[in-house]
Amino acid sequence: MTAAPAARPAAGTGAGPGPAAAAPRRPLPGRDALLGVAGGAAFLLVWEAVPRTPAVSADHLPPASEVLATLAARSATGAFWSAVGATVSAWALGLAIAFAAAVALGLAIGSVPALRAATASTVEFLRPIPSVALIPLAILMYGSDLRSTLLLVVYASFWQIYIQVLYGVADLDPVAEQTARAYGLGRWARLRHLVWPTALPYLLTGVRLGAAVALILTITAQLTIGTPGLGQEISVAQSSGAAPLVYALIVATGLLGVAVNTGVRAVERRLLRWHSSVRGEAAV
Amino acid sequence: MLDVDGLRKTYSGRGREVEAVRDLTFRLGEGELACLVGPSGCGKTTLLKCVSGLMRPTAGTVALDGRPVTGPPPDMAVVFQEYGRSLFPWLTVRGNVELPLKEKRLPKARRRELVDGALEAVGLAHAGARHPWELSGGMQQRVAIARAIAYEPRVLLMDEPFAAVDAQTRADLEDLIRGLWKRFSMTVLFVTHDIDEAVYLGQRVIVLSASPTVVQDDVRVDLPDERDQLTTRSAPRFAELRAQVYREIQTAKNGGGPSGADGAGTGGAEADGAADPDDPEADKGTGGADGPERTPTTTGGPR
């Protein structure tokens, strides 16, 4: 059972409210942050210590300090930043194209039931096709050009956003729809004031998922096809056996990923301040 | 048999301290059916959680048969207000009723007997194979009641169990509870915000004040033991008792708390809200998942 609480056996029957005997302990506001810092530090410590044991060779797993030092040195070079720039711009461009296409098609197809029904089977088939299957095709068609990366990125992130837009449009409250019709709102006004706000939370969920997938595919394309960017740098470092550099670049991609996730979530929160799912999330 | 002594509960969250229950002392005899009634937000739910051992009081004690309650006692069952959330949606009605009996390690034949008996008693013998969400609200609450009686508790706590069902169903369920109470001779503590319900059901009505809560009055209900919705509710004595409790509550609301709690009935949900900053270390030992964040997370919405 639970550790015996401070319920003293009837001391001073009905003695009224004593001074808070079992003082309710509230976590300090910064407790979580402190624990988080401690967790991060522990992670780094383990990473630092393990390569110094005989179990793992430092050639395979360089200690954290060495990796971070390599990252710091690398980030002083222009080549590093141009690789970051290439990765970010390929990611952003791919995501933007997927976004535009998915929103346009999603709103158009989603709001016409017949179109939706006619395309459902095709979507169900195309969606689970792994975009990496397109790698050989991309290489043949575009070589190690930016367009190769874009093909993969757009294909993968398009479905994430498109499906969410469809869900969003389908979630339209029929009563609201009827109300809007009763008040004589036209098609465009309904789209603007009804469909769009309903679909927006879904759309942003799609963007959040799509952004993560787009980053994965950007790096994948750079790794396998050799389009310029962080992925390609990693692949080069790996084939030259520079373990610390591989780790440093991976840390860099991780930081990029964190930046992408935080950025997208911030945008989502800002655009959806009125929405309960965000408010609930923010309160936790 | 059930002794609540000097019970006090304060919540402290975000720098300020809220005193939900100030000083409560009352006693329930073996086999008694008592109703706790009080203005909304007076900490009824907090009180019930302390009595059931789900929450530790800040001060004071709860004892069952002289033993202090430090966690949910094995011979106590609770029926919650939120029937939809207290039944396991992935289990059938039978599975829900049987689950605690499995944990008690009763033999299979005995479990079957108890489950059948309990479902029969609440009039759901036919619904055993269905899932809770296939049933109406009133029926779901019957399942929760069946689960409680199959457990063969000596004490049954009910936290505004009928607050969320419609009036007709509610009357049926009230009669059901009185019937079960007599049949299984349990001690029942029934929390409600409905004065009529309290007077109709109870042998006693314990009236609570507004927050911070104390016992305002303890009214003996001297109505005949055989009650029914029609004659009992139209009896002059019923009206007198009802008026007495009503006056007590009005006084409680006006004179009771310095906070001047607005009694305008919004149901008893406030106490749950206040229960949010729960102290975390209580659950640590048994590996409980119910840590500090009691915020119900809705799974709906686009995630």
Added chain:
Amino acid sequence: MSAEADATATARKGAASALRVLGLPAVLIALWWWAAASSGSFFLTDPGTIAATFAEVWISERFLTDVLPSVGLLLTGYALAAVLGIGVGVPLGMSTRLRAAAEPVLEFLRAVPPPVLVPLLMLLVGLDTSMRAAVVVSGCVWPVLLNTVEGVRAVDPVLADTCRVYGIRGRRRLGVLVLRSASPQIAAGLRQALSIAIILMVISEMFASSSGLGYAVVQFQRSFAIPEMWSGIVLLGLLGVALSAVFARAERHALAWHRGLRAASRGE
């Protein structure tokens, strides 16, 4: 209304739904065919040739040497990741302190795009099969882990209280309360992990292997065996579709209560 008219009505309905399901795919395949025939492009192979090549290339011993091992590897890695993710996610979800301590590290690890693990694990483990399985595991574990944490965290407090009142604890509590109520969220994580598993299987083979489906497809592309390459792409696509169909079926079965519950709460 006569039975005959009834029959024609159902027949018409059947035809309409067949048209709805097959209409667009048929149009698209026809378009592809036409484009391949009229453009004369080197890269574009018509569907007929692809189908014929597909049968020739994959319905052969290659199926045993390249396809089955790849799929086996994928499923092994995926299953390990699922066990690991749920196994670590449950305690993290149940303890606030553990979670607070692990959160920043998890945030970082999940943000690392899984494909970079391929070169990393090549360094660490080398080129063999266990490396490829390790890649799949280390990429798939995060979505499962994080979703498990979220799901376990969100256990309904009323249900948790119910368990405490009725003395349900230990393994039964884990099975009947924690894992079951987290299961919709865990399923969402498993679904994300599945598509990551396919990506990782394919690129670990493309990048660092001398056998397997991904390797074969890349070999075809490098040797400009275009119809063969297309057949490989089609096979990868079919694999993705098949795995996701199996998953959807399993999910529908396991989460029947969840759909029922949601339908019921929406109906009210």
